[in-house]
Amino acid sequence: MTLTLCLPLLAVLLQPTLCLYNCSSQYERTPDNSDLIVDCGTSIITLEINLCTAQWAGFNSTDLALNGNHNHSECQGSVDDSVDPPIIRYQLQVNDSQNNPCRQSLQIVDEVPDPSGPFSSFSSIQSVIITGYIDTPRSAQGVISYSTDLYYHFSCRYPLEYLINNTQIVASSVSVATSDNNGTFIDTLKMSVFNDSDYSYPLVVPSTGLELRTKIYVEVKAVNLTGNFHVLLDHCFSTPTPYNMSQSEQHNFFIGCTVDQKTTVMNNGLSSVARFNFEAFRFVQHRDQAKSSIYLHCILRLCEPSKCQVLLSACNNNRRRRSLAPFGEESSDSATVSVGPLYTAREDSSSAAAYSANTASEKDGVDVTGLVVGVVFGSAAAALLVLGGWFVLKKYYWMGGLSRAFD
Structure with missing residues (x-):
């Protein structure tokens, strides 16, 4: 009788999380890459882990922590059971400072730009690579272990060069x-x-x-x-x-x-x-x-x-x-x-921008008047030249005829 009561209790103790959340049988498997979703935000990196596969492996949300910081509650995730499947959500500050207890690895790397891209004329470009992990505590000391451990690795690449073009403004x-x-x-x-x-x-x-x-x-x-x-x-x-x-x-x-x-x-x-x-x-x-x-x-x-x-x-x-x-x-x-x-x-x-509209109009009027006067005088001068030439020719021929009469 005692043994019959202990066996279910032992099963609960060995897998304490299996009955905490209602998970589909499709998640009764070893966790894989598809169980981790990473959002590389501007100031916060958000990570979501499939709670059901972690639960099937025998762990709950408090067993997993960012970058091995299991003693810091702020490095542990929060459970969201409003989605299917339920997830454990973590948020990690991008800024790698001493005030960040869940600090990650941050590295600036040089890269060769795409020869057909907008930065093809650059000799090199740089990016920031942030890497980290979420894991469970080490199950045992020694050389080997028969217990399951979980380890989720992630990385975010942040380029330091940006291209925005063909942006049009209307006013300012x-x-x-x-x-x-x-x-x-x-x-x-x-x-x-x-x-x-x-x-x-x-x-x-x-x-x-x-x-x-x-x-x-x-x-x-x-x-x-x-x-x-x-x-x-x-x-x-x-x-x-x-x-x-x-x-x-x-x-x-x-x-x-x-x-x-x-x-x-x-x-x-x-x-x-x-x-x-x-x-x-x-x-x-x-x-x-x-x-x-x-x-x-x-x-x-x-x-x-x-x-x-x-x-x-x-x-x-x-x-x-x-x-x-x-x-x-x-x-x-x-x-x-x-x-x-x-x-x-x-x-x-x-x-003309320095003058008022009236002043500019007056100035334009003076210019037009001067142009008309110039055209009139020019035409008169041309007419006088033509007439003068005609009289000279007439006199020439007349003098020629007179001289022939004396002959």
């Missing part, structure tokens, strides 16, 4: 979300244009276009930038049409340390915000148009503050460090942000 600024299948360190790359040096008032382009040589202030910002990274603009330029890979006509504001004389770089590589300004111009190909359109583009990278300083110091040292994906050359950490079109007025109409 544009905000474009950036993401890929692997993950990104930023929620949004934002390029905005302003009309003041404090970057407080968005640029409003009049219907006739901006007057030539108007100062335009550009700000590129990485919103919700995770980790200790700064924004470094490698190359900012403009095109008369939306950007494409085969773009042949462009105006460079700056490439690395080389800055156009009408461009001033205010802040670059020092924070999550980069700023520069330039004077409005027109593309010569728009000479027969009332307005010239300008599309702005910037290739940028995310870099650690110390590496940003090393890259920027090359400008002062008049040399480039080839091992660091040179500043101004596209690298694995780069992206392109575009904004446009902005419109500038045609060159012959820019001088």
Whole structure:
């Protein structure tokens, strides 16, 4: 009788989790790769583990922890039984700091860009690889064990170079979300244009276009930038049409340390915000148009503050460090942000912008009157020349006839 009662109790003790959740028989198997789902977010990595297969293996949610930190409750997951099958959900901070008890492995690696991709001109690009694992405590000490252990390995790849192009604005600024299948360190790359040096008032382009040589202030910002990274603009330029890979006509504001004389770089590589300004111009190909359109583009990278300083110091040292994906050359950490079109007025109409509409009309009237008077006088002079010539010829023939009569 006692033995009969103990056997069910023993079974419960040996597999304490089997009856906790109602799991389908299809999950009565050894856990595999399909039981782990990874979401590489901007600031949090979210992991979901199939609870049923872990339960079948003889473990509950408290037996599994991030990166071997079984003594930290914040490194354990939470059960969500509202989905089918039930899952254990973990959240891991992307920032690898001392304040993160579930710290993971973070490594910056150099990569060769795709020769047919947008960064084909870069010598190398960089990415951050974050790796970690979720496991159960070691079942036994010694050389061998007959008990089951679980180990879930994951990795997230975060590129440090980004490409956003062909973004069009209507008035002042544009905000474009950036993401890929692997993950990104930023929620949004934002390029905005302003009309003041404090970057407080968005640029409003009049219907006739901006007057030539108007100062335009550009700000590129990485919103919700995770980790200790700064924004470094490698190359900012403009095109008369939306950007494409085969773009042949462009105006460079700056490439690395080389800055156009009408461009001033205010802040670059020092924070999550980069700023520069330039004077409005027109593309010569728009000479027969009332307005010239300008599309702005910037290739940028995310870099650690110390590496940003090393890259920027090359400008002062008049040399480039080839091992660091040179500043101004596209690298694995780069992206392109575009904004446009902005419109500038045609060159012959820019001088009238400083006067009122009435003054401009009067000026145009004076010019037309002068033209009419000139045409009238010119015609009269031509008529006088013709008449004078006719009289000279007539006199010549008359004198000739008279001389023949004396003969």
